[in-house]
Amino acid sequence: MLLDWITVILLIGIGLLLVVVELIFVPGTTIVGVLGFILTAIGIWIGYAALGTETGHIILGATVLISGLAFFYSFRSDSWARFALKNQNKGRVNEDHQHTLEVGVTGKTVSALRPQGTALFAERHHEVQTRGEFVAPSTPVRIIRLNQNKIIVEAIS
Structure with missing residues (x-):
């Protein structure tokens, strides 16, 4: 009898x-x-089979009540807020150093542009991109659009 109660309570x-882990942490319907x-x-x-119908009804009612309270408490309070990601990455390329470059300025690629990479203009590194073509390292480039x-560049022939 005691083993039946332990089995029912553990299961x-x-x-x-x-089920709570599924609702809170794992999106969608999964094996969990x-x-x-x-x-x-x-x-x-x-509970119904081993402990009887009346005890089974009590176990069913208690399970429904406990699960309802657990779900209500889980979603109502901020108990799960510490698991949520709240920070946002708002950084962007070339935002730290506002460039003073203009269309037509020439420079040299530091890395290969496939179509993005790094180029050197006025002794400063800038993230640049081409219109889709590959540009090898150490190739002279010119700014065609800002x-x-x-910064959009093209190779100088």
Whole structure:
């Protein structure tokens, strides 16, 4: 009898824990949630089969009540807020050093441009890009367009 109670409590407890993990941490329907639901159902079924119908009803009601309270508490309070990512990366390329470059300025590539890479203009490194073509390292380039923080270059023949 005691072993039946321990089995029922462990199955339902682990099952509810897996369902909460599914809802909070794992997006979508995955094996974690399905396994949690199955373990909870098996725990309730063992409660009915081994402990009787009246005790099974009590176990079912307690399981529904505990799971409802657990879900309500999990979503209502900020108990899971420490697991959430709240920071945003707002940095952009070439934002640290606002360039004073103009269209027509020439420079030299430091890395290969495939189509993006690094070029040297006025002894400063800048992230640049081509219109899609490959440019080898140490190739002279010219700025053909400036678009906010984007520097578009072409190889000088």
